[in-house]
Every structure is written in C-alpha cells, then in structure tokens.
Amino acid sequence: MKIRDDIAELLRAGVPQIHICRQLHVAPLTVQRTREALGLPSPKTCRVLPATPEDAFAKYTRPIDGGHLQWTGPLKSRVPFFRHQGQHHYVRRVSFRWQYGRDPIGNVTPSCDVKGCVAGRCLQDRPMREHTESLYAAIFGGAE
C-alpha cells in the first residue's frame, strides 16, 4: 500500500490513532494499515470516541419494549451522565431537551416504571410534574 507521509509522521511521533483520524480526516483503518505497514507496535487502547453527544447517548442506551430506553453508561451520584469532548452531560436533561426542544426546569425525573429509563418521552420536569399533580388533584380531589 501507499503510505501517506503525514500519517506516518504522526504515527512515529506517537500521536494517538484517533487524533490522527480527526486531524487528517482519515479513516481509522487507514491509520491502522499505515501503522502495520510501518511495523509500528499497536496502540495500547484503540477506542473510537463518539463523534457527537447523540452518538454517545446512542452508545450507552438500550431500547426496551414499550419505547423505553435503558441507560447502560456511566453514573454520577447515581444519575445517568456522560462526558463528551470534555463536557459533562446529564443524560435526562439532554434527552429532555431533544424531546421537547427546551431546557428542563428543575429536576428531570422519569414518569414511567422502567428503572433508569432515559427516553425523552418518559421524562418530565417540574412544571410537567406540577401539571400532572394538579390533574390528579382535580380528578381525585387532592392528596390531603
């Protein structure tokens, strides 16, 4: 294969593969093939980072029956959370924003019975909870 000088140079400088991909806009496979052609040792970790928060979200969620999404990613203080390009994202807030096109007010909590569900349509913020509570109050005559 034809070895690209720019890739070879970065590989020899010890630049991680993913950075080379980003910097030179080449596919991971191209970098890998170049590395092999040069006889350089394989990197200790070869982890392709998600390109967008949406990718990160998709990577860490598992669809379950009924349109729910189970979070399989990291937690911070027991709250679904991920880091993307140095930024911290609270999953429920992000998912809520994608679903409703606005930032949530107050805490975002799931409204369904699925533990750890982060599906946008299952999430509610404070005004939505208050609205639901006032509906229940109207129907059942209040909790007190």
Ligand SMILES: [Zn+2]
């Ligand atoms: Zn749900």
